[in-house]
Amino acid sequence: MTPISPSAPTTTSLSPAAAATALPLTFGLEFEHILAFHSSLLLPHLPPNTLIIKDLPPSTRESLRQTSTQYLWTRSQYNGWGLTSPSTYPLPRGPGFHNECLAKHGCRGYADEALKMERAILLSGPSGTEAAIHAEKQKRTDFARWHLTTDHSLVGATPEELAAVIGGSKAGSGEWDSAPLELVSPPFALDEEAGFEEIAAVLQAVRGGKDDHLHQAFTDQWCGLHVHIGLPPSSSSSFTSPSSTNEEASFPLPLLQHLAYITTLYEPAISSLHPPSRRPDRDATGMDLASNRDLLLPEPDFAGVDWDAVEAAVYDSGYASSHDDDDDGEGRCFRDIPLTMKNRAPTTTTTTTTIVPTTASFTTIRTTAEEEEEAATAAAEAKENDAYERGIQQRARDLLFPPHRQITLQALCDVMSSNGQRGRVVNWTYLARAPGKGPRTVEFRQHEGCLDTEEVRSWVRFCGALVRWAEKGCREEKGRGLEEIYGGGALGWGDLVERMGGVLGGDGGEWVRRRAGMWG
Secondary structure, three states: OOOOOOOOOEEEOOHHEEEEEEEEEEEEEEEEEEEEEEEEHHHHHHOOOOOOOOOOOOHHHHOOOOOOOOHHOOOOOOOEEEOOOOOOEEEEOOOOOOHHHHHHHEEOOOOOOHHHHHHHHHOOOOOOOEEOOOOOHHHHHHHHOEEEOOOOOOOOOOOOHHHHOOOOOHHOOOEEEEEEEEEEOOOOOOOOOHHHHHHHHHHHHHOOOOOOEEEEEEOOOOOOEEEEEOOOOOHHHOOOOOOOHHHHHHHHHHHHHHHHHHHHHHHHHHOOOOOOHHHHOOOOOOHHHHHHHHHHHOOOOOOOHHHHHHHHHHHHHOOHHOOOOOOOOOOOOOOOOOOHHHOOOOOOOOOOOOOOOOOOHHHHHHHHHHHHHHHHHHHHHHHHHHHHHHHHHHHHHHHOOOOOOOHHHHHHHHHHOOOOOOOEOEOHHHHOOOOOOOOOOEEEEEEEEOOOOOHHHHHHHHHHHHHHHHHHHHHHHOOEHHHHOOOOOOOOOOHHHHHHHHHHHHHHHHHHHHHHHHHH
């Protein structure tokens, strides 16, 4: 891609009324997790005369698979026990899927039995939390309280995975199984502690553990922690209590433009705070966690490309070594190359030579030459990366801040989520919800599955700080360019901490540094 020199467009300001005080942000959470449980917890929630079939052949497990077709590469079978009773609980694979399995195999997978188990666990926990149960396609029904649903992207644990979590003796007893679930919270006020206290009590009940001999919740590499940032019923009112009527609240459009720009600029830096399994376009995340910034790239011009040479280069680079063939026998390697790799323009590396004294040893000469070559390569790569990032940033400015027209909310959501695709690092589609279809929120989806209250708090605060930073950017002195406010070129997590400053806060900065030390 040809580097484009960045211009310095002025920011679009909030209205005077909106700029007077900080918006009263709210947040909601989706906890994807696996519930391990003893059979005695399951029995009270089975339909009458239901038998449990614990040993299922692999072919049956594949037929009972509840995940969608897009997960066949990584989650191709059902790992739980079979049940012999009919069920009307709907699944994304079809409302009659359970009974079709029952007719064909004499058993079906879990329907709402695991959901009922966890609901009972929450009710008997320290907070006595009541949770509603919804089918996955109906989970927007009520955001005024906690609720439980299935998740078509998750599978239960294998026997080996279960043994690693609960211990070999328990797993080997034949009395323990697991099921994937999603626990969804009501909205809470971001700046109040009461919400986090309630979350702590709920997670304590769900986790179970050593002192609870009948259940234990955990996460695996497929699980995510999703944070929705939104507003209370009216942006001018203070948040008092959870309410399903907050569906009418909407962020000011200029704030969303700035937030979209920030998340585009810093997507690589934020990705470095997460494990490889939660980075865009990886095998582990599949279609669940695609890049937002890839949507800003123009379609590449492949005219005249020598595909044989390209594929040979891909194999030589080692990229294809971890990518198996498709079922049809055709290699996945080039098809799976990220669009960002395809769009990068070739660069020329210029090497400078340092004159080494003739008295130097051969080893010294060789070492010096190697160091020069490495330094020249690193400098060329850094220059290329900086030019590439500046090109992305210019493209973002052109699309998010069009110079001769005002972008609409729907157009912004289409740019950032490609006409309704929710499976992005940041999901923008809910901001364009029609009245009555649920709260209008920005969903941050990148964090790995987590049931630790303090880590949850840190990720929520970080997501909220990004929104606050966008809000602050709208209030910056008129005439300042976006690059002056947010930075430009190749940006890392250190730039993020420095530029967010007081919006992120000391604790937030320490969290970023710790995460970068773990995964960066």
